[in-house]
Amino acid sequence: MKNTFIALAAALACSGAAYAQSNVQLTGLVDMYAGSLKAPAGERTSAVGSGGMTTSWWGLKGTEDLGGGLKADFNLTAFFRADTGDMTRGIPSDTFFSRDANVGLSGSFGRVGLGRDKAPNFLPTILSNPFGDSFVVSPLVLHANVPNFAAGWTNAQTTTGTDTGWSNQIIYSTPSFGGLKANVHYQFGEQTAQGKRGKKNVGANVLYGAGPLSLVAFYERVQIAKPTGIDVQDTKTDWMVGGNYNFNVVKLYGTYGQAKIKAQTLPVDVKNTTYSLGLDVPVTTAGTIKAAAAHTKSEVGAAEGKRTTFTVGYDHFLSKRTDVYGAVMYDRIKWTESKSGTSVVAGIRHRF
Template sequence: MQLKRRFSLAVLAAAAGLTAGAAQAQSSVTLYGQVDAWAGATKNLGQDRAWGVNSGGMSTSYWGMKGSEDLGNGLKAIFTLEAFFRPDTGKSGRFDGDHFFARNSFVGLQSNSWGSIKLGRNTPPYFVSTILFNPFIDSYTFSPMVFHTYLGNGRSGAAGISGLVGDSGWDNSIMYSTPDMGGLTANLIYGAGEQAGHNGQNKWGGSLLYFRGNFAATAAFQQVRYDGAPGDLNSLVAGFSRQTAGQLGATYDFGVVKLYGQYQYIKNTISTGDAKSNGGQLGVSIPVGPGAVLASYAYTKTSGAADVKRNTWAVGYDYSLSKRTDVYAAYFRDKVSDLSTADTFGVGIRAKF
């Protein structure tokens, strides 16, 4: 859990336009985030090795603000603004040209009895299920499951659509989440294309999350008809019109070891022939001293319009210096069919605030 620094903002009657004697609502704003940088070497699929200092070894660096106002009767107004950045260069975003508030940017309402609704740019439930049920969580550097789900495999054409299209944040979206029902929550999201001439171009999905004692499980689904903008799937592969994906995941913490498992199915609807991917991930987290040994293996086979096999594994150790700061070392290895093997290794530090 992230440790957050909280501070309260008094709601002034004059600023709010309230008359004397009117009741003031209670509000708060939280500033939080994390900085993650690492040093090591990366050899991408089919490329040469490069050494350097990079950002986002275990987690993508970001900062954010979120706030709420108590409206009474268990109802709150809420907002969240979260921006990625790269500490190795000081640049904003995950990459050049990224949205400023790319992680989340929404406003909404939250109720103790009926849940929450959020409008803006939201993190889709499928992404949350992906990162919660593998030991390397949201690492775009060392997590095999993140690579198989969100990063390309170095191939072109239909063979290169090995994971999801549509990004890990959805613009122009509305998301509903139920309240906790005995450990079970449900989430639904819809993203509008918002372009004339592209009716029916949208994104939608949902998930179930269950946490009870040492056991947790998830089921997630999403369907997208565009990547960054309506009509752009055809530019990735001629005749590509829709992608559907489903995932199941579970964890169990035995104390001496925590087990992770995921299964994933992706179907790319292409006029010249569909491409289907089946695969999953198995992983462990083993407490050792003030940290944990992490290990994960992922496998995906794509068939139909393309035949590609991908095998990826990673090992690492994450050492906690405090509740907010940890250091880590990890090795990652990736193999895709006939391409040369890729690997990454390095050490890093992550500080949360």
């Protein structure tokens, strides 16, 4: 009997050690704002919205230590709208786990991941502007990803080729070399229809951060808009370089990039050129004043349009996980005629 208890205790000890090497975390972020919104060519709307500074999301993340420096990880995270409870970003046909749905292996070689994950454009864009990944008030994010059809600013005028996340992809991430890291992306098109086979998305980004200096760059060649269906688009190439430098009294941001579409189904070629500037000014130990501007020149054949957006705001952290913010944005689109709009928002963001 004594030997039985010893064996059972040893087994439980081994089980506990194995369990300690694995973890699963429930994590996410809730961001809500109230404000008065007016987009160019749109009507003014007073609303309570979700995702003023960061799109609200939740999900499960986990890692397992496989020994010998090798680890397995998974990410299953979903966007949601906290104002309505909808489990989407507000994009038609958005999948449930549209933020992340991937599994990977990592070690001294870096990481190899499979599934839905960030597109090459995402990290460089949010790291090189003071409003991060705000799809409501960040000038650079709006110019890169958000069209305004009412004012004539369509998907062809945005900088990125498709979504900020890609499905059906393989990602290889290098280890960090003195603050320098790269990610290589290959998205399978998975098309079977004649004339659509072999279509795919490829891209890469490079991130550098050491001391006060951060530098970023990305390149994409996009042919697939929605890999879940037969949705092949004209080939769009886009690239951007950017970065920021922290002087302590002020943090400066800047980017420059171009996007081109070679006409196939479109009647003419398209070329978009975007640059942006921004700054963070600490005014207290917990609060910063933020300002940013982005300008895009779009050439569609012989036609030319311009979009200019300015935002000024303030972000104050109440704790490491909770902050409150306010921002005023002016957005102007000049296409066949000039249209503009001004929006004012105030909100709260909580991480868990």
